[in-house]
Amino acid sequence: MSLIEMRGISKSFGQNRVLSDVDFTLEPGEVHALLGENGAGKSTLMKILMGVYQPDAGTITLDGEEIIGRSVGEHLNQGIAMIFQELSLVPNGTVADNIFLGREPHGLGWRVDRRAMRREAARLIELYGFALSLKTEIGRLPFAQRQMVEILKAVARGARVLIMDEPTSSLTMHEEAALMGIIAELKSSGIGIVYISHRMAEIFAVSDRISLVKDGQLIGPMRPAETSVAHISGLMSRGVATVELARGNAARPGTPALEVRGLSTAGKLRDIGFSVAAGEVVGLAGLVGSGRSTLAKALFGLLPDRAGEVLVDGRAVPPGDPADAAKAGLALVPEDRRREGLVLDQGLAANISLPNLDRLRLGGGWPIFSRSAADALFGKFRTALAINARGPRQAAAELSGGNQQKVVFAKWLATSPRVLILDEPTSGVDVNAKAEMRALMRRTAAEGVGVLLISSELEELATTADRVLLMIDGRITREAEPGLHEAGLRAMLQDEVASSKRPVIA
Amino acid sequence: MNTQNSLALRLLRDHVTYVIFLAVTIFFAVVAPNFASFATAGAILRITAIVSVIAIGMTFVIISGEIDLSVGSVASFSGMILALLLDAGLPSWLGAILTLAMGAAIGAVNGLLVTRLKIPSFLVTLGMLSVFSGAALTVTNTMPVPIVENGINNVLWNGSLFTIAAPVWWTLLVVLLGYYLLHVSLFGRRVLAVGGNAVAASFSGINVNRTKIWAFVLSGSAAALAGMMLAARSTAGNPSLGAGLELDVIAAVIIGGTSLFGGYGTILGSVIGAIFIGIIGFGLLVMGFSTSVQEIIKGAIIILAVSVNRR
Amino acid sequence: MNTQNSLALRLLRDHVTYVIFLAVTIFFAVVAPNFASFATAGAILRITAIVSVIAIGMTFVIISGEIDLSVGSVASFSGMILALLLDAGLPSWLGAILTLAMGAAIGAVNGLLVTRLKIPSFLVTLGMLSVFSGAALTVTNTMPVPIVENGINNVLWNGSLFTIAAPVWWTLLVVLLGYYLLHVSLFGRRVLAVGGNAVAASFSGINVNRTKIWAFVLSGSAAALAGMMLAARSTAGNPSLGAGLELDVIAAVIIGGTSLFGGYGTILGSVIGAIFIGIIGFGLLVMGFSTSVQEIIKGAIIILAVSVNRR
């Protein structure tokens, strides 16, 4: 008898039928991978298993017992836990608070046992070797670190069923490795794991069975051995042939699109200098906490304490004001789409129009906002990026993670920037869309835009970037020679880290 | 709070507001003696003009994710200042402009304190409430200042044009202005974005602080205008004419469907909210309920009305 | 609003609050006649007891991301009810318990309306404010109801134990209770989580609605207790004794460092906030400022105090 059996699950949001009559099973001690395009319904299916949503139809059994509960709480008590794609952490709590959120150790009279909490949390962090400090508040942590906390939180529950919804979307090799360790350990102790990811390498590394969500149906399950990345992306795709990247050094001579000299911030960065030529894609590799996002923010004028020079097309960009940066032709796709990228409660057209307001004036002159222009703009990118959405008025919050990411991408492409800074642009984006977006980056570059690509997926850097810079703890220490492949990058990054005296994470 | 945020639901919600609003009105029209009359409509619009005008300014502040509790006392203070300026012999147009400017300035100060010093607007404007209600009492040592010059009294309140009273015209003017700023102009987009997600807004190159400051300037100016109208209504500036208005105003805005947490709201909603409150109070009095009983029913109706339209 | 959220900054912030608080006190102690005395300290604690008690209840509601505007009128109403119950000949302990239970029930109703019907708490409790201020006036047709039985007057207000006055003891009791609930017990963790991010909290198996309802129950009960204390103070239930308390209370809570958007706050902060406001008002009165001038200075000090401690 299976650990989990979901039978005939159907779910719609309003008119939008997401799942129709889906069956899904999970065996003890197995990793069942779940793939599918952005918006296919993976998270929804798992949120139903977690008790977040009630299915419109269907049954769920755990060890053969009906467990359709009304709340997450009931399902947690049943021994089901989940790493949420959008995380389940409270910003005002410390790392320790969050790891034990909802199940704090307590004594008489519901007295919270803080000491035990800290001890236990410390042990976990130690055990899995994540770079976290107990007392820091979640609200202050960048997404990657928060994702680590989310992992610990779920793992520490000691559940029998563990759902992992894109746990590594913004993690780098260290944490990825750590997670693989955790998974192996859990498997051996007979826990069933559902693993959702868009990183094919991971999928094939960990999973025992692979299923696909497509058009509300479940395809599979199949064994990794019996299939291949190509086969799967073939199954997933909407017929879009996976794009071949027009690589090859497109860098144009003359004044670089972006030039950085002696850039430093009090917090993190030290004396950073590099340049991105027009038409070139420059990759930035590093470990979590190495300062890549900090650099991106500093370039975009989001950090007041920036020192040094930033020139776009040879013209200096004043520090400390994103508005100036945007005017100068800089664009930033931030790493944390929910917090930094989107106004979740508002429509997609509204979101895309934000950095483009001045372009969307009615008939140029008066500061009148033209809705139709905004909708047109959205429509354009909806097709260009294959954004899976109902329409320009749909609230961003209702989009699937990957599609949200595309919207953020679109909103900055629309500004037709001179320099495009991408911080983990394809995190949580499905394989095909990923290929499309990488092609898009190349195309954007080909149009003479300088692209700075921050990515935790070395494979992405290897395939997409012309040059790759290595960032270690706030310094750009080295440049990888062109045409280097993933394995090479990984090796190089490893020995860079090893050779840097200072600890990787401050 | 506002979990249901899909635009669809929002549209429905607003519609329901209007439906309930109509229902209550019709109810009164049927049961309340000589309620259904042109005079009544005029009276209600006059009575709610003050709240409507301020509510429109407040809408911007609340959408931007802040709040302005100072409007009531700023209104009182503005009335006093206008009266004093005219008393000092200034031409009334000049006095009005100066008072309006002062209101805008007070708003700007609120905005600066909130954005630059990062003090919660609730505290800043609560402090200002105290400051200006005190100031209004102090300038003349609690004594009201008559406005003898009738020109301005007529323009602001007592006069009428095409049989429609001045205060109604002013409300209309402010509504149009507010509608343009919020729903038509780029500024409106910025306010909505800032209220929806300030971080994302600034990541999109929107100047969050400036946007909020302007929102406060609008509510300060609206309060000043309302204060002048109050003064004109009673042909004198009285230091406590506007006292307590802030609660009515915020209630109107929220009933109108604006989210207290910012990011969503409409001008029309706020005005309808104001008129709705006005109608309830008026209808209940006409039906012969005394203030105390009125309050009970009024409170109940407000809760009911909104509860229905949140479903 | 609250961009700076690190614990470090918060600690500093709170410290600064206390520093400023001390500074102002010392200032008054020096310049205000007979301010620096034991009697004064007692007097201030008594004056602020009411606000402190309610503020502690309110802290839970605000941390949970909601607000309760009904406390003032619930206090008035509770005072009336207590007086009426005793007038009807109930033993005072029973009357007190029943009144307290009623307060809790009112809180529960607020919470249910907010969570089940998804009405913004601002509106629900504004409606309730209106309902109960009206009800307080209506029950006796605006007539105050004397509490002749002195036992309860002494227990709640006029008596004293170890030379410390009853109201101070009650404040202390409520502080301890509140401190335990918020900072020691599981419930506190829940409230903080719900206020920090309701979705995340519910994803973590926390019952968001129940948590909020309990928060409202606490503030309702606190308001009822405060109302009984008010009644005991003037040995009569008076329908408008609690009017307008809500603003003072919320101000106290926010000055105490609680975020109006929920997720962070402390019991001690709220009490200190209440006492701080009390000291300012008291000090200025003792220095002989008229109410009007006093308001100006009070408002300014509040803004200043907070502005400094946000830097």
Place this chain on the structure above:
Amino acid sequence: DNYSWPDNIPPAAKELMTPLPLTPTGQIVPGYPNGAPAASPDVLTFTPDQIDKLKAGHFTAGIVMHTMAAGWPLLQVQGITQTLKGFGIKVVAVTDAKFNPGTQISDLEEMIARKPSVIFSIPIDPKSESAAYKQASAAGIKLVFLDNVPVNMAPGKDYVSVTASDNEKNAYYAAKELAESMGGKGEVGIVTLVYDYYYSVAVRKVGALRAFKEYPGIKLDGIGTIASPDAAYSVATSMLTAHPKIQGIFAAWDTPAEQVVAAAKTLGRKINVTTNDIAPDSALFVARGEFYAVGSQRPFDQGVAEAKSAATALLDEKVPPYIEVPTLRVKKLNLLSALQSVTHQPPPQNVIAACAGQCF
């Protein structure tokens, strides 16, 4: 000491029960720079057929109050309502502006739209509300004022008449009693409304000051101002703290006076308090000896007078511009008699109990 209330009360109590004489020119009335001639309510009488005429008129009345948070306004409303009932005039609504002139103007506008035949009202701010009241008379509604008259409105033309007591003299009496209770020397304070435009209270300050001046030994330590009665608690507390030697406080009316007593009690200070007006609740304070003396208006009788002048005006008869209802001197000794004549009801049991046989 075999006196018993009500049948046989001590002569001293009897003496107190004789009201203070009418002041020829009491209240400020527009058009009467040095006070309008005071008329007694007794001049208003009705023949049976006049009453029938009134009943046939199916008149309605609205009452627009400044506050309902005290005994005084309630007794006024009772006096008006009960008397009007006798004339077959129905009271449609009573509004309470909670001391906010803005609110009162709105209340008035709503009341005007309700079109009653007559409106009884006590303007909070005679200056800034006069325009609104003018609308009422313009709308053909008869206006009868309590205590205050809006500026530049003419009696008999813009409004019917005003009924009041001589507040200045009433306060003068209470303050004088305070001074006497302190043997004519010591430190005193005053607690009164912050708004000087509310003149029927403002003049009480004048009266109290006049009284205190007559005693060289009396030192006035301060005048505490309040925006609402409950503020009196903290105002009094701080006043008593700032001036440890204060032995007496005069409060402008009974509700704040109760808070003054509470403040003194919590500070453990023994002071004398005198004030104006009593009602069943404040009577207890007299019975317990917490109010030493009270100069009390007779709000019920004032209400009766107002109702009568309204009725007279509805009959198109002439009404004197200013009707004065003389005030009572109230001490513990004559409390029961005074309370009954103020409220027109037998004193409540708790008052009688609190008197412990010492009141008549």
